[in-house]
Amino acid sequence: MDNILKVAGLQIDLHWESPQRNIENIFEQLTKLKEVDLIILPETFSTGFSMKADHLAYNFKSDHLTQLQDWSNRTDTALCGSVWFTEKGTIRNRVLWISPNNEIQHYDKRHLFSLSDEPAIMKAGKERVLIDYKGWKIAPLICYDLRFPVWSKNTADFNYDLLIYVANWPERRSYAWEHLLIARAIENQAYVAGINRVGIDGNGVNHIGASSIISPKGAQIIRAKDNESQSIQASLSKNELINYREKLPFLRDSDNFELVR
Secondary structure (H helix, E strand, C coil): CCCEEEEEEEECECCCCCHHHHHHHHHHHHCCCCCCCEEECCCCCCCCCCCCHHHHCECCCCHHHHHHHHHHHHHCCEEEEEEEEEECCEEEEEEEEECCCCCEEEEECCCCCCCCCHHHHCCCCCCCCCEEECCEEEEEEEHHHHHCCCCCCCECCECCCEEEEEECCCHHHHHHHHHHHHHHHHHHCCEEEEEECEEECCCCCEEECCCEEECCCCCEEEECCCCCCEEEEEEEEHHHHHHHHHHCCHHHHCCCCCCCC
């Protein structure tokens, strides 16, 4: 019997530095989705890519986080997206993975965007994370991580079925966004979901979205329309993934790398 994972991504505009408005918009979109196992939100889904992280950061006691947990429980659906997060006096760009059992797992962005103030304000993560969910192994990453393929390399000790990138990726570099997502799927023989925002942020930067879910062969299963807030959905087949890897076992011939930084 096949193990099907039903995935949805919300490509939405983000209200600048307005967590309450963003949460209200997200909940409005969530109510439109049915029969979904996992919903992916963009990077910094509560605020946009504002550098006022000290005033906007979440913590584990944040009301919005509790609301998202309650929704996840009621609908038996996992949620994944990044926020500014503060813990022990340190701020991070953190993916929160919220499971229906109230468990929260997280991944902290490794590659902070040096063309912004992010490295001066945030602390970079050091660990990759594998999420076990409904028989799938899922690796969440964030935006700029996409440019560094060694960090996402599918290996024996970091072996995933689905690779996720949540993003605030600007229109002017959208060609790289789309093609690097496809490259990550092909080279790692894994499903890839890249969920980006749309709209102009508080810094005047435009985002067209170009969110997509990609097959292990590199084909776009579904792609969102440019400049439009919408959800995209796909049903991912574990059997198809396994059969493809067994038929063409490229991963066993790949090079090994040691991560040093």
